[in-house]
Amino acid sequence: MDPVRNPYSPGAGTRPPALVGRDREIEAMDVALQRLLLGRDGRSQLLTGLRGVGKTVMLNEFEHIAEGRGYFHEHVEVGEDGRLPPRLAAALRRVLLAMDARRRIGERIGRALGVLKAFSIRLPEGPELAIEVEAVHGPADSGDLATDLAGLFVEIGELARDHGTGLLLTVDELHYVGAPVLEALVMGLHRAAQLRLPVTLAGAGLPSLAALTGEAKSYAERMFTYPVIDSLSEDQAQEALVVPAEDEGVAWDEDALSRVIQITRGYPYFLQEFGKQAWDAAPDGEVITLEDVDRSVPVATAELDDGFFRVRTGRTNDAERAYLRAMAELGPGPVRTAQVAATLGKSATALGPTRDALLKKALCYSPRWGEIEFTVPMFAAFMKRWLPPPGEAARAADEAL
Numbered sequence: 001m002d003p004v005r006n007p008y009s010p011g012a013g014t015r016p017p018a019l020v021g022r023d024r025e026i027e028a029m030d031v032a033l034q035r036l037l038l039g040r041d042g043r044s045q046l047l048t049g050l051r052g053v054g055k056t057v058m059l060n061e062f063e064h065i066a067e068g069r070g071y072f073h074e075h076v077e078v079g080e081d082g083r084l085p086p087r088l089a090a091a092l093r094r095v096l097l098a099m100d101a102r103r104r105i106g107e108r109i110g111r112a113l114g115v116l117k118a119f120s121i122r123l124p125e126g127p128e129l130a131i132e133v134e135a136v137h138g139p140a141d142s143g144d145l146a147t148d149l150a151g152l153f154v155e156i157g158e159l160a161r162d163h164g165t166g167l168l169l170t171v172d173e174l175h176y177v178g179a180p181v182l183e184a185l186v187m188g189l190h191r192a193a194q195l196r197l198p199v200t201l202a203g204a205g206l207p208s209l210a211a212l213t214g215e216a217k218s219y220a221e222r223m224f225t226y227p228v229i230d231s232l233s234e235d236q237a238q239e240a241l242v243v244p245a246e247d248e249g250v251a252w253d254e255d256a257l258s259r260v261i262q263i264t265r266g267y268p269y270f271l272q273e274f275g276k277q278a279w280d281a282a283p284d285g286e287v288i289t290l291e292d293v294d295r296s297v298p299v300a301t302a303e304l305d306d307g308f309f310r311v312r313t314g315r316t317n318d319a320e321r322a323y324l325r326a327m328a329e330l331g332p333g334p335v336r337t338a339q340v341a342a343t344l345g346k347s348a349t350a351l352g353p354t355r356d357a358l359l360k361k362a363l364c365y366s367p368r369w370g371e372i373e374f375t376v377p378m379f380a381a382f383m384k385r386w387l388p389p390p391g392e393a394a395r396a397a398d399e400a401l
């Protein structure tokens with residue numbers, strides 16, 4: 001088929017041609033945002049799920065809804081360093097400047113920026129924000145992060161409320177944030193929620209998204225729901241493939257669809273990649289057949305290996321890759337770390353640092369104590385395509401000596 005008209009969209013955070021199976025979360029978010037504008041309570045969402053299931057797409061969708069409801073919004077992506085407060089401060093600066101530009105807020109914007117400036121000066125990490133106002137001391141520079149975030153959210157929340165608008169912050173890759181900062185964030189937001197201010201946050205992260213504890217946990221449960229974003233059901237996966245093609249006047253043969261769904265197991269990223277390659281492999285016409293799919297499988301697999309999978313194993317050392325390969329040998333599914341150690345012929349203690357590094361890089365997570373699993377769906381099969389089994393690699397290394 002004409003590649004120019006190819007509707008499928010594999011990529012990080014790229015909006016799919018048909019956003020399937022997420023109606024409940026989208027509807028709930030829209031209701032929450034409208035309630036907050038009315039001064040009612042509204043529960044936002046912390047989305048969790050494996051790589052490539054569509055979490056970022058959902059955050060983008062939430063921003064789109066918020067915009068339609070007259071909200072200001074900003075997006076923050078946390079990096080592997082886990083630093084959130086400086087990124088949050090920078091995002092809030094952008095929000096305030098945008099609010100001022102569009103709503104002509106006058107003097108109060110100066111005060112809000114001053115509070116933000118004092119907040120950012122007090123942060124142990126990160127450079128001071130370039131804000132050309134005097135710092136306003138008091139509301140957000142005590143040095144206690146929870147209190148200071150509360151001060152900041154209240155300041156901005158009141159400003160938004162008084163101008164008939166609200167603020168949605170979206171935070172992606174939230175699993176990189178350590179528990180103390182996450183808890184401070186929840187506590188800070190809770191203060192704004194108590195005052196019924198139209199400020200909220202929607203977050204997304206891997207299943208390892210640090211489990212909150214203590215007071216923060218009960219606050220979080222009142223402010224957020226925790227939808228798990230997962231692979232699509234068979235019907236939904238069909239829809240994700242069929243609808244975009246239909247819009248271009250192209251149909252899928254039943255057995256062609258079944259094959260793609262069987263291979264991809266309904267994982268959104270894979271559906272987009274296999275859909276795209278099957279389209280390109282099909283001769284010009286009106287139907288994508290099983291033969292087209294079969295011809296496109298090696299191309300789609302290679303694309304995923306070189307892109308989706310390889311990107312996520314990029315910065316691993318030999319020991320880490322050996323660990324991942326051993327997991328693949330034992331998997332798929334969660335495997336016991338003791339078994340991984342046995343497979344590699346090492347002690348679990350000796351492998352501790354390697355395991356911790358993989359958890360920190362979020363390539364793996366620990367679903368239960370003593371167990372480890374990949375955060376990337378179908379990663380075991382990739383590792384097997386990529387590297388020889390543990391024993392063989394070790395033997396080859398020995399022989400090379």
Ligand SMILES: Nc1ncnc2c1ncn2[C@@H]1O[C@H](COP(=O)(O)OP(=O)(O)OP(=O)(O)O)[C@@H](O)[C@H]1O
Pocket residue numbers: 009010011012013014015016017018019020021022049050051052053054055056057058240268269270271272
């Ligand atoms: N509901 C859906 N239906 C069909 N395709 C989808 C859906 N959601 C996402 N996709 C597609 O899946 C791919 C991955 O989406 P996205 O980048 O949002 O995933 P993610 O969960 O944020 O992944 P990561 O954890 O790697 O950041 C994109 O190509 C997107 O178009």
Ligand SMILES: [Mg+2]
Pocket residue numbers: 012013055056057172
């Ligand atoms: Mg993402």
